[in-house]
Amino acid sequence: MADLRDLYQEVVIDHSKRPHNFHKLEDANRSAQGYNPLCGDKVTVYVKLENGRLRDVSFEGSGCAISTASASIMTEAVKGKTAEEARNLFESFHDLVTRGNAPDDRATPLGKLAVFSNVSEYPVRVKCATLAWHTLRSALESSESVVSTE
């Protein structure tokens, strides 16, 4: 169980059970949906982008502990950052979960995101950890009119 505790750290389990920023963002001007057909995980990421900065970020959806916790911690990590900083952070995070690079090696400090460093030892779970990030990137690339209020 020791190994699994490295994957499922308390922080991860807490965020998966009580995700932060877990709601629809009513005044979002960017959003995108992500879907992992392998496990059926679905996520919608909402962004309020102002002058190139992510003023607010939230998400909705259903997924496993890794994907939910990753989405939750991501929303906290990117809030207030510029779109470019968010993209750089995704690159560092992607390196972390695919190669397990120590966070202090990175140009972009990962902070709390470092709890996912052991995901790299579970290759089939990498997609769970990165689903929200891919969706965020799509949201940032989407045009302003995409957000639907349906």
Added chain:
Amino acid sequence: MHATIHEMTPAPTSPDVALDVQRIRADFPILRQQVHGKPLAYLDNAATSQKPQPVLDALLRFYTEDCSNIHRGVHQLSERATAAYERSRGKVRRFLNAAEGREIIFVRGTTEGVNLVAYAFGRQRVTAGDEILITAMEHHSNIVPWQILCEEKGARLLVAPINDAGELRLEEFEKLLRPRVKLVSVTHVSNALGTVNPVEEIIRMSHARGIPVLLDGAQAAPHMKVDVRELDCDFYAFSGHKVFGPTGIGALYGKAALLDAMPPFQGGGDMIRSVTFEKTTYNSLPYKFEGGTPHIAGAIGLGAAIDYVMGIGMDRIAAYERSLLEYGTQALENISGVRLIGTAKEKAGVLSFVLEGVHPHDVGTVLDQEGIAVRTGHHCAQPVMERFGIPATTRASLAFYNTHEEVDTLAAGIQKVKELFG
């Protein structure tokens, strides 16, 4: 916990039922390994099953001694390969109790079998306004080929509903047997729920209205005796890799009269009698449907797998698995927070479940660390998941080489999941 379960449901001891599971396990080299330092408990048999030594030997023998193409060569190797390939067709015929070898078409698997019928039979018989009837518990491979056909022909796909236990609602099914229904295509055993469908009734009701029936036997053939003549089904498809044979090979049974009247599926070598640029004459059954060099080694391996399971006896396998399934059902029902998905009275091989507050994907990762191989996800049956209002399940699926101890390991593994996420 383990001891309690054992006391409640002892392993079968009746001599006509009992299998020597340890002896059987010795025939499956892959089962000897450890995963993450724990003995492998392979409980993903509905996805694919493991191969006994005789199947591995047959593959090796073909490639080391007999490898050549079939039906064309006059040389010794081709003669041996052809004989072995055709002997396997005979074994499949006996396995399904078909009347004639020419009613057995080698295909890549169940999916290709269903597609063959959709393409060759469906395109010939189905026209605009016609209907195809399936059920709400089908695998995607028994949904999508019909959607493609319906789209092309302007036909309609009808879906018979299931109840909360995951059983077909037979009276609703019968109401859907409308005049324009040209084919009924249903699964014999559900891959996501384990439900054994009342196929005799389904066939009787359909035939009473002159409608032919295709059975998807992917999850039935590994677990029970299948007799296509007693069932009187018109088509029956199954996959070799789920009956302990190689991947990439399977068989489609079709009644000779139906197959004879159908156009070919794929054009190519071996499916023709003569070819000129003006006119091509098709070969007779079964070769009309076997264009191109088939998976010769696979067919021979499938024959060896059939020899192996028939050597044990499908009835004995079914009886043993029934006891194992009952034992597993009880073990899982005893764990608070576990909800079984698929609680039909007639079930085979499958324990699909959700654990309160934990996503199946996380359950699967924790179980894997315990050496337990299960499948998590929608099991290529998304409409079934929607019917039960869940995104996915964890599915443990059984074979005759699984033991009661492995079921205990599964139950203990689920307890560990609960501890971790508790």
